[in-house]
Amino acid sequence: MKFARLGAAGAETPAIMDGGTYYSLAGLTPDLDADFWSSGGPARAAAALAAGELPEMDDAGLRIGAPITRPSSVFGIGLNYAAHAAESGSEPPTAPVLFQKAPNTVVGPYDAVAIPRGSTTTDWEVELGVVIGTRASYLESPADALSHIAGFVTVNDLSERTFQLEGPGGQWSKGKSCAGFCPTGPYLVTPEDVDPGNLRLRSWVNGEPRQDSTTQDLIFDVATLIHDLSQYLVLEPGDLICTGTPEGVALSGRFPYLRAGDVVEIEVSGLGRQRQDFIHA
Numbered sequence: 001m002k003f004a005r006l007g008a009a010g011a012e013t014p015a016i017m018d019g020g021t022y023y024s025l026a027g028l029t030p031d032l033d034a035d036f037w038s039s040g041g042p043a044r045a046a047a048a049l050a051a052g053e054l055p056e057m058d059d060a061g062l063r064i065g066a067p068i069t070r071p072s073s074v075f076g077i078g079l080n081y082a083a084h085a086a087e088s089g090s091e092p093p094t095a096p097v098l099f100q101k102a103p104n105t106v107v108g109p110y111d112a113v114a115i116p117r118g119s120t121t122t123d124w125e126v127e128l129g130v131v132i133g134t135r136a137s138y139l140e141s142p143a144d145a146l147s148h149i150a151g152f153v154t155v156n157d158l159s160e161r162t163f164q165l166e167g168p169g170g171q172w173s174k175g176k177s178c179a180g181f182c183p184t185g186p187y188l189v190t191p192e193d194v195d196p197g198n199l200r201l202r203s204w205v206n207g208e209p210r211q212d213s214t215t216q217d218l219i220f221d222v223a224t225l226i227h228d229l230s231q232y233l234v235l236e237p238g239d240l241i242c243t244g245t246p247e248g249v250a251l252s253g254r255f256p257y258l259r260a261g262d263v264v265e266i267e268v269s270g271l272g273r274q275r276q277d278f279i280h281a
Helices: 034-038 041-050 082-087 161-166 172-176 222-230
Strands: 002-006 013-018 021-024 074-078 097-101 113-115 126-132 149-156 200-205 208-214 240-242 263-268 272-280
Touching: 013 041, 034 041, 074 172, 097 172, 126 200, 126 222, 126 263, 149 240, 149 263, 149 272, 161 172, 222 240
Parallel strands: 074 240, 113 272
Antiparallel strands: 002 013, 013 021, 074 097, 126 149, 126 240, 200 208, 200 263, 263 272
16 A cells, blocks of 8 residues: 655645545544554555545645654664665674654655755765554564554655764764755555565666665665664654665765755655755755
């Protein structure tokens, strides 16, 4: 199943997609929020669709928002592809590298993104995003993790590398939490329709290819990440985990950083394609 949210920012209508058509879930749930994921919302939505109880939406001209409401937390995993670790000048980690992004960075997949004030090193990062469906804390094993997933999304884990790596304070989150730095969607796909270990990730800047890899190259797979994080923190329904990016970013030194006027496109196979126009702050 595919879930989406359409409409103006802050006033999106929750929807289920079927055969390229959107059906409104407004009569079933106020939004695709923590309560929806944790209370069997996807199953109720599927049943209502099958019963013909959901009205078809006219999506012409409607903005596509992030397919999740603002989460309580957005977690990022750094250096989770060996080739990206190498281009970053780092050894592959022996345990997941965790950072946090501000939850208000989650925006729609086609929303414009402002280059932060003073930035000369804004970077793109195509990633597989994982949305938590039920609370996860102290899971016994990675095998327990998959039942806690609501679905999977395409994510652009945008980064300002100077803020992240060179600025005062030494906090990755400073370079990860600028406004609009987590475009998400265009839709969420539920776990039964996704093989998270075999997805292709690609990115383009101004139409030129940048990244092209697969999740087969993840150092720590999705189940391992969820199990590991649950030993240190509580994952709540609706939380978003950005699982890491492959090689091919500007940090490598092979490509210029982003500036106003650039266009970034990213895609995860089966999870949809995004496009962001970069503008002046």
